[in-house]
Every structure is written in structure tokens, then in C-alpha cells.
Amino acid sequence: MSNKIFDCIILGGGPAGLSSALYCARGNLDCAIIDISSIGGAPVNYCEIENYLGFDKIKGFELCEKFENHINNFNITKLEYEEITKVDLKSNIKTITTKNSTYRAKTVIIATGAKPKKLNIKGEVENIGKGVSYCAVCDGAFYKDKVVMVVGGGNSALEEALYLTTFAKKVYLMHRRDEFRADKIIQKRVQENKKIELILNSIPLEIMADKTVNSVKILNNQTNKEKIIKIDGIFPYIGIEPNIELFLHQVNFDKFGFIITDNTMKTNLEGVYAIGDVRNTPLRQVITAVSDGAVAGVEVSKYLLNLKETMKEKEV
Numbered sequence: 001m002s003n004k005i006f007d008c009i010i011l012g013g014g015p016a017g018l019s020s021a022l023y024c025a026r027g028n029l030d031c032a033i034i035d036i037s038s039i040g041g042a043p044v045n046y047c048e049i050e051n052y053l054g055f056d057k058i059k060g061f062e063l064c065e066k067f068e069n070h071i072n073n074f075n076i077t078k079l080e081y082e083e084i085t086k087v088d089l090k091s092n093i094k095t096i097t098t099k100n101s102t103y104r105a106k107t108v109i110i111a112t113g114a115k116p117k118k119l120n121i122k123g124e125v126e127n128i129g130k131g132v133s134y135c136a137v138c139d140g141a142f143y144k145d146k147v148v149m150v151v152g153g154g155n156s157a158l159e160e161a162l163y164l165t166t167f168a169k170k171v172y173l174m175h176r177r178d179e180f181r182a183d184k185i186i187q188k189r190v191q192e193n194k195k196i197e198l199i200l201n202s203i204p205l206e207i208m209a210d211k212t213v214n215s216v217k218i219l220n221n222q223t224n225k226e227k228i229i230k231i232d233g234i235f236p237y238i239g240i241e242p243n244i245e246l247f248l249h250q251v252n253f254d255k256f257g258f259i260i261t262d263n264t265m266k267t268n269l270e271g272v273y274a275i276g277d278v279r280n281t282p283l284r285q286v287i288t289a290v291s292d293g294a295v296a297g298v299e300v301s302k303y304l305l306n307l308k309e310t311m312k313e314k315e316v
């Protein structure tokens with residue numbers, strides 16, 4: 001372990017983490033971003049983003065590239081492809097242990113985001129990479145002229161179903177109710193797209209495969225009838241769950257597992273903040289993640305200034 005103590009270590013290099021790094025760096029703080037993969041976060045895999053102010057339409061990876069280019073103008077330590085194995089957030093000096101090293105900091109910003117929820121049905125996990133995918137942008141091109149199914153009724157499901165129509169000859173969009181929670185503008189586009197067939201009031205029961213996925217057994221929850229539909233691939237988009245395993249028994253969570261913060265992004269622990277999809281926020285968008293990051297970056301600067309002044313007073 002090096003003797004270095006960062007002012008702030010940011011856990012996660014998505015839009016929230018990058019924005020907090022920008023604000024920390026502009027506050028002249030010595031900060032580092034640690035990410036298990038490359039910088040960018042979940043939006044790298046979004047097909048298109050059209051609700052980030054200033055861009056009519058931009059591909060997820062392009063926006064993330066712009067974020068990264070922006071923070072590259074500052075002296076921020078980027079620790080990519082570092083898997084965090086343990087964190088100690090309760091002490092005054094926080095310790096972050098990765099598979100390669102141990103880092104220390106006066107403050108920590110948790111920006112670890114969220115992962116896709118699983119359907120938890122037979123044939124799902126067994127067939128990941130063989131027809132089950134949680135990323136249309138990554139795998140859509142494998143389904144040229146094929147038949148796929150998207151499950152879910154939120155923004156992700158509808159947006160990715162639309163994206164998949166650029167490859168697939170048919171996209172079933174299956175939802176457990178008859179009303180979608182996705183934005184109305186996306187719903188209209190889905191209704192107008194001839195390649196999309198809606199299957200409402202239905203849930204998947206089992207994904208069947210030989211070498212790759214070939215069909216799905218579904219249940220209509222109104223008629224109670226089961227049916228088998230032939231498909232080549234299935235994309236569950238049924239929501240997200242926060243990446244919080246590292247912080248259990250340290251920070252406080254709400255009943256859904258999201259980290260509780262106040263409106264300055266502070267958690268229950270001194271010097272620990274949470275931002276973006278991992279926290280209990282009413283809206284999970286790139287624009288709100290970036291806004292969380294700005295608030296946390298400024299709050300960390302204020303916190304460290306107060307800490308310095310308190311130390312000085314103690315010395316006098």
C-alpha cells in the first residue's frame with residue numbers, strides 16, 4: 001500500500017462518477033476514479049440518447065467519450081480494470097482494496113451504478129451468450145433477419161426493442177401489464193413500428209434452447225393460458241438493481257437496496273457520498289446522474305475545507 005492519501009476516491013466511472021471527478025478536480029482536489037472496466041458506465045451500451053440537454057440525439061458511447069475527453073483535461077488519476085474487493089468507509093481515512101492494490105482517501109463517492117435485473121426463470125442464466133442478452137447494442141447485430149423478444153415495459157425495453165428492429169425481422173415486446181411505463185413519445189414510436197408485435201399481460205415462464213435459444217414458454221396472466229413462441233433471442237429489460245454488495249453493513253439502504261442520501265448526496269457516514277443509479281433517487285437518467293456528481297464534487301470540497309479549518313483550530 002502506498003503512503004498516498006487521496007482527497008477523494010470515486011468508485012465508478014459512469015456519468016455520475018465522471019461529473020463528480022470534474023467538480024473535485026476544479027476544486028483542486030487530488031482525486032482518483034476506480035472502475036472495474038473502462039471509463040464510461042452503463043450509457044456506453046445505450047443505443048441512442050435523446051434527452052440529454054444540448055444533444056438532439058447522440059449514441060451512448062459517443063456521449064461517454066465526450067465525458068471522458070472532458071475530464072482528461074484535468075489531473076485525475078484513472079484506475080481502470082481494477083476490481084474492488086473490499087472497502088472500509090467507517091474510519092476517518094477510507095481504504096479501498098482492489099485485486100491489485102490498496103488505496104486510501106479522506107472521502108469516497110460511491111458511483112457504482114446498477115445492473116440489469118434477471119427474470120429468474122429456467123433457461124435464462126444457462127443461455128446467456130447463447131440467445132439471452134441484456135445488451136441490445138452489444139448483441140443486436142447477431143440477430144439480423146431473426147426473431148427476438150424483449151421483455152419489459154419501461155424506457156429501456158421500448159427503446160431497445162426499437163433499436164433491435166434495425167436488425168431483426170420481428171421483435172416481440174412482451175409486458176406483464178397492458179400499460180407501459182415508458183415515456184409516451186417512445187410508446188408512440190413502438191406502436192407505429194410494423195416490425196414490433198406486442199404481447200401484453202404476459203410473462204415468460206421458461207426459455208428453451210438446443211445449442212442456442214429457440215423458443216420461450218409464456219403465460220397470459222389474464223387467461224391463464226400458456227403458449228410457446230419461437231424466437232432466436234431474448235432481451236430482458238425489466239429494470240435494474242444497485243451494485244451495493246461492497247457496502248453492506250456500512251452505509252444505509254432503502255427497502256429496494258438503493259443507498260440513502262440527503263440532497264447533498266451525503267450518506268450516513270462522514271465523508272462518504274453516493275450518486276447516480278446506486279442512490280435512492282426519483283429519476284435515473286444520464287442528466288440526473290451528472291447533476292448528482294456535480295453536487296457531490298462541490299460537497300466534498302466544502303467538507304474537506306471544513307475539516308482543514310477544524311484541524312487548524314485544534315492546533316492553535
Ligand code: NAP
Nearest residue numbers: 051152153154155156157176177181237238239240284285
Ligand atoms: P423500469 O423503468 O424499472 O421498468 C422495468 C419494467 O420491467 C417495468 O415495465 C416492469 O413492469 C417490468 N418488470 C419488472 N420486473 C419484471 C418481471 N419480473 N417480469 C416481467 N416484467 C418485469 O426499468 P428500465 O426500463 O430498465 O429503466 C431503469 C431506469 O432508467 C428508469 O428510471 C428509466 O426511466 C431510466 N432509463 C431512462 C432512459 C431514457 O431516458 N432515455 C432510457 C433507459 C432507462 P411494471 O411496469 O408492471 O412494473
